[in-house]
Amino acid sequence: xxxxxxxxxxxxxxxxxxxxxxxxxxxxxxxxxxxxxxxxxxxxxxxxxxxxxxxxxxxxxxxxxxxxxxxxxxxxxxxxxxxxxxxxxxxxxxxxxxxxxxxxxxxxxxxxxxxxxxxxxxxxxxxxxxxxxxxxxxxxxxxxxxxxxxxxxxxxxxxxxxxxxxxxxxxxxxxxxxxxxxxxxxxxxxxxxxxxxxxxxxxxxxxxxxxxxxxxxxxxxxxxxxxxxxxxxxxxxxxxxxxxxxxxxxxxxxxxxxxxxxxxxxxxxxxxxxxxxxxxxxxxxxxxxxxxxxxxxxxxxxxxxxxxxxxxxxxxxxxxxxxxxxxxxxxxxxxxxxxxxxxxxxxxxxxxxxxxxxxxxxxxxxxxxxxxxxxxxxxxxxxxxxxxxxxxxxxxxxxxxxxxxxxxxxxxxxxxxxxxxxxxxxxxxxxxxxxxxxxxxxxxxxxxxxxxxxxxxxxxxxxxxxxxxxxxxxxxxxxxxxxxxxxxxxxxxxxxxxxxxxxxxxxxxxxxxxxxxx
Ligand code: ME8
Numbered sequence: 001x002x003x004x005x006x007x008x009x010x011x012x013x014x015x016x017x018x019x020x021x022x023x024x025x026x027x028x029x030x031x032x033x034x035x036x037x038x039x040x041x042x043x044x045x046x047x048x049x050x051x052x053x054x055x056x057x058x059x060x061x062x063x064x065x066x067x068x069x070x071x072x073x074x075x076x077x078x079x080x081x082x083x084x085x086x087x088x089x090x091x092x093x094x095x096x097x098x099x100x101x102x103x104x105x106x107x108x109x110x111x112x113x114x115x116x117x118x119x120x121x122x123x124x125x126x127x128x129x130x131x132x133x134x135x136x137x138x139x140x141x142x143x144x145x146x147x148x149x150x151x152x153x154x155x156x157x158x159x160x161x162x163x164x165x166x167x168x169x170x171x172x173x174x175x176x177x178x179x180x181x182x183x184x185x186x187x188x189x190x191x192x193x194x195x196x197x198x199x200x201x202x203x204x205x206x207x208x209x210x211x212x213x214x215x216x217x218x219x220x221x222x223x224x225x226x227x228x229x230x231x232x233x234x235x236x237x238x239x240x241x242x243x244x245x246x247x248x249x250x251x252x253x254x255x256x257x258x259x260x261x262x263x264x265x266x267x268x269x270x271x272x273x274x275x276x277x278x279x280x281x282x283x284x285x286x287x288x289x290x291x292x293x294x295x296x297x298x299x300x301x302x303x304x305x306x307x308x309x310x311x312x313x314x315x316x317x318x319x320x321x322x323x324x325x326x327x328x329x330x331x332x333x334x335x336x337x338x339x340x341x342x343x344x345x346x347x348x349x350x351x352x353x354x355x356x357x358x359x360x361x362x363x364x365x366x367x368x369x370x371x372x373x374x375x376x377x378x379x380x381x382x383x384x385x386x387x388x389x390x391x392x393x394x395x396x397x398x399x400x401x402x403x404x405x406x407x408x409x410x411x412x413x414x415x416x417x418x419x420x421x422x423x424x425x426x427x428x429x430x431x432x433x434x435x436x437x438x439x440x441x442x443x444x445x446x447x448x449x450x451x452x453x454x455x456x457x458x459x460x461x462x463x464x465x466x467x468x469x470x471x472x473x474x475x476x477x478x479x480x481x482x483x484x485x486x487x488x489x490x491x492x493x494x495x496x497x498x499x500x501x502x503x504x505x506x507x508x509x510x511x512x513x514x515x516x517x518x
Contacts, residue, residue: 004044008255009035012263013052013095013237016076017061020083022341023264023296023303025313026329030293030411031262032089033330036465037406039090041487046255048241049084050095051077055230056130059216069216073098086317087326088468095237097218105240106233107221109282112245113167114221118281124164124208131155133230135208153266165210165226172277173204179276179286187272188409189336192265192292196272207274235275239284247284259287262409268292291409294338311341320512323467324350327415330466335411347512354470357422358459359509365429365452366477366505372438373449377479377500380450381443387451390428394421394455395491402462418462425455453478454496461490473508 011028014020028049035047052058053073062072077096084091095102113119127136129151136151144150151157177200180186180193187193210226211217217227236244242256243249263271268290276286298309317325328349333339369378383391398421405414429452437445460474464485475485479502484494 004042006046006254006258007035007038007043008046008242008259009038009048010238010241010259010261011049011091012261012267013050013097013234014080015055015057016051016053016073016080017057018305019076019079020313021303022298022311022313022316024080025083025087026296027262027264027293028084028089028091029087029326029329030335030409032087032091033326033411033465034260034262034406034409035090036468040461040464040485041403044254045092046241046251047091048093048095048238049080049089049091050093050237051080051097052230052234052237053077053096053098054217054227054233055133056211056214056216057133057230059214060130062216070098083313086314086322088322093241095241097233097237099240102233102237102240103218105244106218106228106236108245109236109239109278110228110232111221112282113278116281116283118168119165119209120168122164122166123162124166125161126159126208127151127157128160129153129155129157137205160213162212163226164208164212165220166206167209167232167278167281169204169207169274169277172280173200175280176200176204176273176276179280183288185408186286186289187268188289188291192268192336196268199269200273204273204277231270231274232278235270235278238287257285257288260289260291261287262291262293265292265294291336293336294333296333297338297340299342300340316346320346320350323470324354324509327354327466330411331415333412335409347514350509351511351514353419354509355511357419357426358463359507359511361422361426361429361452362456362474362477362509363505363507365449365456366502368434369449369453369502370505373446375502375504377453377496377498377502378446378450379443379498380447383447383451387447390424391451391454392491394425395458398458398462399487399490415466418459421455422459425452425459428452450496450498457494457496458490461485461487461494470508473506477503477505477508479503 009031011031014024031047035045039045058073059069062069065072081094084094127141129136132151132153132155136157140152141149141157142152149157180197187196209229209232210220211229212226215227217230218233220226220228238261242252244252246252261271271290279286297303298311301307301309303310328346331353332345332349398417401417402414405417432448434445434448437448456474457478457480460471460478464471478496479500
């Protein structure tokens with residue numbers, strides 16, 4: 001047997017200075033959808049998420065909560081694990097940067113960089129934002145309302161003067177540009193890639209990679225007055241997970257060559273400039289792709305704790321149900337672009353696409369089958385050319401289209417293609433009038449119902465990554481065995497067998513009553 005192709009997908013590891021909100025849920029959800037998709041498509045998948053627990057920001061939050069840093073981290077990190085549970089994320093592991101194996105991996109990477117002459121000791125004098133955990137040049141700063149200096153993100157900055165190790169980032173610009181010229185899809189979407197390229201072309205300065213003014217971090221090997229800059233520590237999590245420094249381990253060899261990092265646009269620079277430079281400098285290959293998605297606002301406003309409009313993912317799942325929320329988040333906004341969350345758009349989307357389109361198709365066809373076909377998969381007559389074309393469009397062709405979009409993280413386009421098939425199937429069902437055929441041409445009625453059920457099976461297989469539970473219910477109702485739900489079953493390979501008994505149909509996608517929620 002040939003080995004399965006591999007796929008390694010990671011989320012950012014989230015800071016534990018704050019509890020999880022919709023933005024965190026969104027990124028991990030997108031990764032979950034891709035991980036599930038690839039597993040169903042025959043890949044050996046490793047899907048990682050976790051928490052970023054070091055740095056000045058976390059140290060300050062722990063102090064403000066009157067807790068030791070580690071007990072504070074334990075508490076907040078557990079909330080991110082709960083979120084993974086509640087959102088039905090299929091991550092293979094959950095990493096924490098306070099784990100010993102991670103501290104060892106960071107120190108091994110540091111030693112390697114030092115050995116190679118990529119790190120040197122000097123003095124840093126400049127602006128630092130604790131909120132962003134980022135260094136800024138004078139020229140990047142903007143003025144606040146009271147004349148104070150602010151980071152380009154609007155975060156406060158402080159003047160820092162301390163002894164610091166530096167990474168020779170300035171030496172890597174050309175090699176990064178060469179790398180991205182040779183691998184045009186290594187950063188997606190393309191608009192984000194262009195931003196990264198112009199940042200690199202504007203000239204890279206050496207990067208301060210250690211701090212001495214606080215202690216909550218990974219000690220620099222051989223000089224523990226210094227702790228590592230939190231980003232060097234954080235980014236390393238992606239290879240800690242695969243066993244770094246054991247680069248010849250099976251996990252590392254299998255997954256690192258097919259790594260994809262999904263991040264929000266706010267942290268693309270760290271992933272697409274600093275990280276590949278660290279990796280190349282340490283003789284490691286770079287991730288195959290970094291995908292940066294857009295930013296959610298809430299009812300048109302920036303989501304922020306101070307505005308008090310943070311969307312709690314636990315609460316919206318409670319209110320609308322898990323799979324409808326998963327569907328909404330992936331369908332509403334083109335993946336990569338910014339989007340706005342509003343209750344009205346959630347309700348409209350769920351009612352239109354799930355209750356009306358998919359829900360009605362399933363409900364109408366399955367209840368007709370229950371009544372008129374003895375609750376069995378219908379017998380059918382010979383298929384016409386047109387019938388075969390409809391079936392193909394809803395199976396092999398659809399898989400090809402969906403796969404093509406998923407390979408570029410165009411999740412919304414994949415969903416659009418599936419829903420086009422659902423809409424065509426509704427059209428076919430209505431135009432065929434199976435209720436009228438019952439008397440005039442029962443064999444044709446059987447064919448129409450069979451085809452509709454078969455389309456629903458293919459749709460149900462393809463919606464599993466987005467709506468695992470609802471899709472399972474749909475496939476249960478079509479009598480599809482649990483071991484026949486991979487994408488190798490799409491189309492003729494997995495065709496429903498006429499005469500197989502079916503369970504009693506039940507509504508899967510209830511309508512949300514607008515008055516109740518708005
Ligand atoms: O940056 N819309 O962690 P973080 C969409 N620890 N996505 C959002 C969002 C919003 N309004 N708000 C947050 C860190 N996100 C570092 C990462 S990785 C080696 C270290 C998501 O807790 C988005 O994915 O600030 C963003 O990149 C991430 O949360 C930032 O999470």
